[in-house]
Amino acid sequence: MREKKAMTQIDRRTEKLTTALRRAGVRITRQRAALLSVLAEAEDHPEAIELQRRAEAVVPGISLSTVYRTLTELEHQGVILRHQFEGTPARFEHSEARHHDHMIDVETGEVIEFANDRIEALQAEIAEAMGYEIVHHRLELYVRRKRAPGDPD
Template structure:
């Protein structure tokens, strides 16, 4: 995956979009996953799915609402909350609590990654480290376990921050 054992990833878009053969319009990756799971996709759900698929950050519900209403002003905050919860329960979205008091979301990815959170700006940097992965498996093994998953969140400030 990476040349070295440590890499960061800040994709321009999350999972991308595909074309719906029936309508010829672009379909977000979340919309595609919803359809594969047999979910009914209203136009408002499609907008919310698009906003989440295109997010390069980890937005909270209020931010998803703000972005969605730029596309369709008729969408209510309640609709966004219900839709995000539905997507999360379906295993399409992953919920994070980065200790800023807000639940934040990202599309579930096939590629494992961890997070570094800048506590000054609340920026979330996704990264992968083969070394960290190896150490975690080794710790689990030493304790008599086979590691089946983990979530790692690091919190820090930039090195050039004098505070």
């Protein structure tokens, strides 16, 4: 009896992204398949241009317009999230990720994910005190590293 190869998290993500596009009637070309693979592997918050660069390294010939159309459809299907951080191009991440918030380093553009139970509880407490319940929220903190006294600017 042959054993089935266990699916990795990346395989599951790729399958989920592929299924979402097919459900929307989008044809899976070699270029799109490369993009979906790159998206599935991404653990950061890449911009569309960065996703195109990564996919081009795998299968040449993917246009930026194809990347944008594919990302838009994947967002409509609810399998990726678009983040529009202040002053930067849109960035993308998997929608399967556990809820988290973001800190954006204003000097480097680095996006740092974090989760904090105290913040979540405080937000719920504030909404409750005002007669509401939270349906959805997004917290973005724009930060810069502290400089020690005497550090150059």
